[in-house]
Amino acid sequence: METLHMIWEVVVDFFSNDTVATVAKGLLILLGAWWVGRAVSKGLEGALRKKLSAQHLMLLRRGVFYTILMIGLFMSLQHIGLDLGVLLGAAGILTVAIGFASQTSASNLISGLFLIVEQPFVVGDTIRVGTTTGIVLSVDLLSVKLRTFDNLFVRVPNETLVKSEITNLSHFPVRRYDLIVGVAYKEDLKKVRGVLLKVAEENNLVLDEPEPLILFQGFMDSAITFQFSVWATRENFPDVRNQVPVAVKAAFDAANIEIPFPHRTLYTGSVTEPLPVALITQHQEAS
Amino acid sequence: MKREIWWGDVELELEGRERWVVGPLELWLARYPLEWRVGYRRNEDPSVAEVIHGEPWPEEQRLDEDVEVQRFAFKETPSTLTLTPILADRPLVARTETPLILPSGEEMVVYVSTPVWVKLGVAATDLLEVTSYRPSDTWFGPTTGGGELCYGLRSRARVERSQLEEHPARAVTALTMRNHSSKPLAFDRLKLPVQHLELHSTEDFGFWTSSLTVEHESSEEAPLVKVESRLPEGLGDVMRVSDARAQPERGGLRRALGALWR
Numbered sequence: 001m002e003t004l005h006m007i008w009e010v011v012v013d014f015f016s017n018d019t020v021a022t023v024a025k026g027l028l029i030l031l032g033a034w035w036v037g038r039a040v041s042k043g044l045e046g047a048l049r050k051k052l053s054a055q056h057l058m059l060l061r062r063g064v065f066y067t068i069l070m071i072g073l074f075m076s077l078q079h080i081g082l083d084l085g086v087l088l089g090a091a092g093i094l095t096v097a098i099g100f101a102s103q104t105s106a107s108n109l110i111s112g113l114f115l116i117v118e119q120p121f122v123v124g125d126t127i128r129v130g131t132t133t134g135i136v137l138s139v140d141l142l143s144v145k146l147r148t149f150d151n152l153f154v155r156v157p158n159e160t161l162v163k164s165e166i167t168n169l170s171h172f173p174v175r176r177y178d179l180i181v182g183v184a185y186k187e188d189l190k191k192v193r194g195v196l197l198k199v200a201e202e203n204n205l206v207l208d209e210p211e212p213l214i215l216f217q218g219f220m221d222s223a224i225t226f227q228f229s230v231w232a233t234r235e236n237f238p239d240v241r242n243q244v245p246v247a248v249k250a251a252f253d254a255a256n257i258e259i260p261f262p263h264r265t266l267y268t269g270s271v272t273e274p275l276p277v278a279l280i281t282q283h284q285e286a287s
Numbered sequence: 288m289k290r291e292i293w294w295g296d297v298e299l300e301l302e303g304r305e306r307w308v309v310g311p312l313e314l315w316l317a318r319y320p321l322e323w324r325v326g327y328r329r330n331e332d333p334s335v336a337e338v339i340h341g342e343p344w345p346e347e348q349r350l351d352e353d354v355e356v357q358r359f360a361f362k363e364t365p366s367t368l369t370l371t372p373i374l375a376d377r378p379l380v381a382r383t384e385t386p387l388i389l390p391s392g393e394e395m396v397v398y399v400s401t402p403v404w405v406k407l408g409v410a411a412t413d414l415l416e417v418t419s420y421r422p423s424d425t426w427f428g429p430t431t432g433g434g435e436l437c438y439g440l441r442s443r444a445r446v447e448r449s450q451l452e453e454h455p456a457r458a459v460t461a462l463t464m465r466n467h468s469s470k471p472l473a474f475d476r477l478k479l480p481v482q483h484l485e486l487h488s489t490e491d492f493g494f495w496t497s498s499l500t501v502e503h504e505s506s507e508e509a510p511l512v513k514v515e516s517r518l519p520e521g522l523g524d525v526m527r528v529s530d531a532r533a534q535p536e537r538g539g540l541r542r543a544l545g546a547l548w549r
Contacts, residue, residue: 174431201423208382208425208439209476233424233436 026076033072041065055123055139059116104159108142111158115139120161125170129156133169174207175237177230179245182223184258189224195255196228199247205240207231222263290490291455293338294405294528297368304346307370308339309405310456312419315344315354316368323364325407325415326354333402333420338455359414368414371406372488373529374458374481374496376416378435380425381442386475389466389503396519397462398445400454401481403494406529419456427478437478444477448519451492458486458494461519464501472503482532483514490523497531 014020041064045057052060078084099106116139121127123136127146132154134146144161146154169175183192193214200212213229228248232240252259268275293309299318307314311333315326328351350356381399389395402420406413428434445451451459460479466472484496495518503510514535518525 172432173434173436174426204421204423206423208423209380210426210431231426231431233426236424 022080026080029076029079030072033069033075037065037068037072040068053122055116058123058138104157105142108158111162112139112141112143114162115144115158120166121168121171125168128167128169129161129164132156170234172234174210174231174233176210177232177237177241177244179228179230179248180217180225181228181248182220182225182259183252184260185219185224187224187257191255192226192257195251195257196226196248199244199251200230203230203240203243203247205232205236206244207233223260290488290493290523291338292488293340293455294370294372297341297370298366299368300366301364302346304344305341306339306344307341308337310337310419310454311335312405312417312456313354314370314405314407314417315350317344318364318366318368320364321360321362323359323361323368323409323414324356325359326350326356327417328354329419329421334454336454336456357415359409361409365409367409369408371408371529372403372456372458372486372494373406373416374484374486374532375401375404375418375422375438376482376532378427378437379422379479379481380427380437380439380476381444381479382439382476383442383444383474386473387444389464389472389474391466391469391471394463394465395446397464397477398448398451399442399460399462399477399479400451400457401440401460401479401496403456403458403486442477448521453493455493458496459492460484460496460499462499462501464503466503468503468505470506480512480514480535483535485516485527485531486529487518488526488528489518490525492522494528495519495522495525 015024041061044064045061048060049057074084077087121136123138126133126135129146132146132148134148134152134154137145137147143155143157146156148154181196183189196214197212200206201208206212207230210231212231213227215227215229217225217227228244230240230244249259266275293307297305297307297316299305299316301318301320304315304317307316311330313328313330315324317324317326379401381401387397402418402422404416404418407415407417422438422440425437425439426434427437460481462477462479464472479499481496484499487495487497489495498515498518500513500515501510502513514531
């Protein structure tokens with residue numbers, strides 16, 4: 001009991017000390033600012049949820065929160081009695097030093113601002129950068145975060161995005177699917193065209209317009225190849241991509257159109273005479 | 288052909304099961320204490336015109352695998368299911384088999400037939416919409432960068448009413464086209480804003496929608512498309528079956544890339 005009383009006396013004495021009280025008040029101001037910042041930023045986000053895109057909402061929430069937190073920090077430091085002038089001066093020199101040391105980060109930061117202004121994509125779009133394809137999760141200060149289709153997390157620096165080519169797969173509402181198909185040389189090409197167009201017509205997800213395209217590609221080594229292009233909405237694209245080749249194969253089988261395996265022709269010399277071939281059967285070997 | 292009314296309320300007791308056929312669409316309805324079950328299947332041949340009202344469907348008879356089934360749960364299933372014919376949920380682009388040319392100063396009426404959707408509902412709630420014929424998707428717009436997703440159909444675009452064929456699951460739209468410009472108006476596709484049209488049942492000629500008027504002033508402007516609730520004459524007694532899904536903007540007058548967009 002005595003010990004408890006002693007401990008309590010020590011604690012009260014500690015907090016009665018002026019310096020400690022001031023610092024404690026300063027911390028309380030900071031805590032208050034943190035709490036107010038959270039409340040205001042969340043409130044604003046909720047109020048403007050329907051008017052702004054996901055990306056802008058996130059930026060607004062973070063911007064408001066950190067601004068209020070900074071104000072709280074300055075107020076708290078002022079209350080504690082620190083001379084802000086000196087602090088700001090020191091911060092200035094430190095910034096320059098850090099700036100030189102972190103040129104890449106600065107470049108990423110500025111690139112990020114350019115991306116926000118230019119908006120080649122928004123949060124939720126699917127983009128392809130180099131060999132990485134994924135859904136944009138967030139556009140942050142220094143980088144953009146992607147989630148690939150096989151659920152991997154990719155961080156792409158903003159500088160890379162501004163410097164290189166980005167393909168936005170979600171920008172336009174319709175997409176074209178190109179299927180390269182080869183048919184045997186013996187086939188009637190008009191019949192092949194007819195069969196391919198019928199496949200497109202029978203699939204409801206393939207758009208009537210823009211019309212399906214059949215482009216002759218070339219007289220290749222083993223087959224005559226065509227590019228069969230069909231259009232579909234962005235949402236139906238995966239289904240069309242899976243259904244059309246299956247349907248083409250089925251239609252070709254039904255119409256007896258051959259998709260040939262690679263062919264090699266053997267010549268014996270400059271004049272094409274048949275190669276001599278001897279057939280040895282088991283019967284002959286036995287005798 | 289006398290009007291055959293296949294739509295309306297379907298009363299089923301508990302454990303009651305019925306099969307309905309509307310043209311190429313087959314419907315199986317079953318009522319249980321806590322759920323309504325709806326099965327549907329479309330015939331690949333859209334010209335099938337059979338109508339069967341509430342044929343009892345025995346319990347032992349299982350549905351084929353290609354029948355799509357949907358289940359609707361209720362605290363206590365209402366005894367009445369309503370079948371309502373309605374028009375498509377997207378605009379329909381009718382492509383004419385041969386291009387039609389309307390000379391300058393001329394007027395004509397084109398008749399286009401579109402499939403009818405069937406809406407199933409209980410009390411005031413809509414449960415499901417099924418089409419009697421699923422048209423192909425198509426894109427309507429000046430470029431692939433923007434535009435609208437529509438349904439696409441091939442149409443004979445008849446100009447003589449006597450050539451129209453009746454069908455229990457199709458609705459006819461009469462388009463009056465007027466060419467006020469100095470050049471002939473050629474078109475091979477018509478975008479019908481069916482979501483703004485009402486559906487009527489006529490005594491003598493099956494389903495008919497509100498009429499459309501297309502006024503073509505000049506080739507620089509898109510034609511003016513107007514929806515009119517007045518139907519052509521000679522259809523007998525007319526009964527409105529369903530309202531338009533959406534009202535057109537600015538009270539009926541809409542500018543649409545109706546006739547030409549190429």
